[in-house]
Amino acid sequence: MNAAAIDINSVLQNVLSLPRPERSYLAEKLIVSLDEDDAELSPAWRAELDARVQRRQSGETRSYSQEEVRAEMEAIIG
DSSP states (O other): OOGGGOOHHHHHHHHHTSOHHHHHHHHHHHHHHHGGGGGGSOHHHHHHHHHHHHHHHHTSSOOOOHHHHHHHHHHHHO
């Protein structure tokens, strides 16, 4: 299919009308397709990133929202 012939807004509307599991599947595939630049990472950085993802997925670490970080910073610096 010619990319120029695709109406991205129509595609978006069609995708948004799909059930959540299908949208999730497509989102994952799109994100993976963006990771093609990983070949540029050194083996050491790839290992570090993989370790960080593993720690996050295992619950060993957690993420913080912008609001949480801001509140903590305001508590520290007043």
